[in-house]
Amino acid sequence: MTWFLLKGLLRDRHRSLFPILIIAGGVMITILSYCWMMGVIDDFATTNAKLDTGHVKIMTRAYADISSQVPNDFALISVTGFLNTLKKDYPRLDWAPRIKFGGLLDFPDEYGETRAQGPVVGLGMDLLSGDSQEKQRLGLEKAVINGRLPQSRGEIIISEKFATDLGVDIGETATLISATANGGMAIQNFIVAGTIKFGIAALDRNAMIADIADIQYALDMENSAGEILGYLPNMMYNEKTASRMASQFNARFSGSADDQAPVMMTLREQNNIGELLDIVNMEIFIIIGGLIFVMSIVLWNAGLMSGLRRYGEVGVRLAVGESKGHVYRTMIYESFLIGIIGSVLGTVIGVSVSYYFQTHGMDMPGVIKGSNMLMSNKMRAIVTPASYYIGLIPGLIATLLGTMIAGIGIFKRQTSQLFKELET
Amino acid sequence: MKNNVLIKTENLVKNYPMGGRKFTALNDINLSFNSGEFTGLVGPSGSGKTTLLNIVGALDNPSEGHAVVIGKDTSQLNHRESAQLRNEHLGFIFQTFNLLSVYNVFENVEFPLLLLGMSAEDRKKDVLQALEWVGLSDKVKSRPAQLSGGECQRVAVARAMVKKPKIVLADEPTANLDAANSYNILDMMVSLNKELNSTFLFATHDEKVIKYLRRVITLTDGKVVQDIEKTPEPNNA
Numbered sequence A: 001m002t003w004f005l006l007k008g009l010l011r012d013r014h015r016s017l018f019p020i021l022i023i024a025g026g027v028m029i030t031i032l033s034y035c036w037m038m039g040v041i042d043d044f045a046t047t048n049a050k051l052d053t054g055h056v057k058i059m060t061r062a063y064a065d066i067s068s069q070v071p072n073d074f075a076l077i078s079v080t081g082f083l084n085t086l087k088k089d090y091p092r093l094d095w096a097p098r099i100k101f102g103g104l105l106d107f108p109d110e111y112g113e114t115r116a117q118g119p120v121v122g123l124g125m126d127l128l129s130g131d132s133q134e135k136q137r138l139g140l141e142k143a144v145i146n147g148r149l150p151q152s153r154g155e156i157i158i159s160e161k162f163a164t165d166l167g168v169d170i171g172e173t174a175t176l177i178s179a180t181a182n183g184g185m186a187i188q189n190f191i192v193a194g195t196i197k198f199g200i201a202a203l204d205r206n207a208m209i210a211d212i213a214d215i216q217y218a219l220d221m222e223n224s225a226g227e228i229l230g231y232l233p234n235m236m237y238n239e240k241t242a243s244r245m246a247s248q249f250n251a252r253f254s255g256s257a258d259d260q261a262p263v264m265m266t267l268r269e270q271n272n273i274g275e276l277l278d279i280v281n282m283e284i285f286i287i288i289g290g291l292i293f294v295m296s297i298v299l300w301n302a303g304l305m306s307g308l309r310r311y312g313e314v315g316v317r318l319a320v321g322e323s324k325g326h327v328y329r330t331m332i333y334e335s336f337l338i339g340i341i342g343s344v345l346g347t348v349i350g351v352s353v354s355y356y357f358q359t360h361g362m363d364m365p366g367v368i369k370g371s372n373m374l375m376s377n378k379m380r381a382i383v384t385p386a387s388y389y390i391g392l393i394p395g396l397i398a399t400l401l402g403t404m405i406a407g408i409g410i411f412k413r414q415t416s417q418l419f420k421e422l423e424t
Numbered sequence B: 001m002k003n004n005v006l007i008k009t010e011n012l013v014k015n016y017p018m019g020g021r022k023f024t025a026l027n028d029i030n031l032s033f034n035s036g037e038f039t040g041l042v043g044p045s046g047s048g049k050t051t052l053l054n055i056v057g058a059l060d061n062p063s064e065g066h067a068v069v070i071g072k073d074t075s076q077l078n079h080r081e082s083a084q085l086r087n088e089h090l091g092f093i094f095q096t097f098n099l100l101s102v103y104n105v106f107e108n109v110e111f112p113l114l115l116l117g118m119s120a121e122d123r124k125k126d127v128l129q130a131l132e133w134v135g136l137s138d139k140v141k142s143r144p145a146q147l148s149g150g151e152c153q154r155v156a157v158a159r160a161m162v163k164k165p166k167i168v169l170a171d172e173p174t175a176n177l178d179a180a181n182s183y184n185i186l187d188m189m190v191s192l193n194k195e196l197n198s199t200f201l202f203a204t205h206d207e208k209v210i211k212y213l214r215r216v217i218t219l220t221d222g223k224v225v226q227d228i229e230k231t232p233e234p235n236n237a
């Protein structure tokens, strides 16, 4: 009997092939959208972590309070010793001291007069020590457009756009005019070693990147750093690990009222990223929920339609002597089978495609043009464990539900009525 | 046991809701049918022929009264029991053939035997015999779409007869057939009626069918207005 019904199912493409394709398509769309949005979130978080927040960040309390103003007068001091302690206490993390600063970059002509000048957003980071991972982390090698990265003290790189706008050539001298940590005037000459482009709108306007030692010297911040960023292994952010670390770290200084005591903050705790992620997560929840709802309606309907289409067949089977319960159960088994096959197929395709976009990404210029959210131009999908089962909700549950509801008609109707529906 | 009562209706009434009122499709039907009958329900369109056939076939329930089929009061049966009654004792033939289009001729005829839980060997034997009765031994593998209307109806007859049912219910079986095919089917039914002693109950207004009947029950507005026995005049005789 089972084989007999299966034979019928296989031969009737309206009952097998088409529903499988519809389900697979719906499941695939659901998974793709889900992975895509997970990718956007992850990209957002990763980009922020690399550029600004780390997975955790250590600052002084005073600095943290007004960190958006880059108050270098409240920078961490004795950084070399502090870094050694951190490396000992948290060997799995990579620790990176940074100094953020603002200023004017002035390009003199051959007589020493200002030829061109513009404001820069500056970043001092460890570019020159052999064990520093900063260059790889920010992909600086790949970001170079002209020239090269700094290879010795006194060299800087600047945004390609900034260089073109001001007509700056590689090898030219640039004078940084800024303020020292003590509020004095800082003036320091550098050589422009290269220009870079990150593909991040906010950075590509007027960034200046220098080795941290040069900036410490220029801004009178010997052995100081505004921030020390910590990165978990493989750039994989884990909120639990990060917040556990942060609370342990901060507990050590809870007794102290010192403004200069260090404080550790997680990625989520900075720049309102936590709230933003929560909003985005909520949006994803709503969008995916809506999508699942729509897909469910579509597949539910498909199940319903194919059920209704078969009232005639059902009538015949009942007349021949099959019981209503048996007909109903076989319809449910059938849609379960179809739902499983369609869902698995859709999941395989959806996850594969998502995986492709996880590894290769997709160029999305324009989307974030002029944005200052530090988002990368390359959109990626992320395959999470949920990607593997999220498609089952529309694929299997909706299909089953549609069939079940369509099937209820079999019980509610007089058997003789089923023939009438066949005839008309 | 030759003339035992197979079907008995007692004060049978069927109402359909119509707007706020009810419409009476069958009104106080008292009939009984014995084994081996070749009987037709005739009467104008809407007189209740199909309704009566459906109730006798346990496809529909009466509003009042009873239909006792092979000793079972159909209104007392649950889904499973009425299915079992149909499966074991009833064969249906419809105006529109109602074959399952995804199955071939053999499989369509085999289906009732599958439900009876017969072995593959027995099924094959019985299906081939039934197809021989209706002269379709050479179309075993054909799908309904590849058959003519007459052939389809012969498959339907084979499907109804393959389990040698006590009762065959045929609703306008010739309405979609030409004269030649109609007579062919009717001759086949007469010989099966003789061979298996099954009772045939028709609903029809086809004169060709009426000629073959041995008992004619006339319905008008849901009431039996005439119930007569007559001598059949088969076409070929």
Ligand SMILES: Nc1ncnc2c1ncn2[C@@H]1O[C@H](COP(=O)(O)OP(=O)(O)OP(=O)(O)O)[C@@H](O)[C@H]1O
Residues within 6 Å of the ligand: A417, B016, B017, B023, B025, B043, B044, B045, B046, B047, B048, B049, B050, B051, B052, B203
């Ligand atoms: N499901 C239903 N709901 C309401 N009225 C119905 C229903 N089924 C049948 N009827 C009515 O019951 C009456 C008898 O119908 P039935 O189908 O038994 O007639 P019939 O004698 O078979 O007619 P025909 O020769 O045209 O097939 C008709 O008036 C019909 O409109």
Ligand SMILES: [Mg+2]
Residues within 6 Å of the ligand: B049, B050, B051, B171, B203
């Ligand atoms: Mg009728």
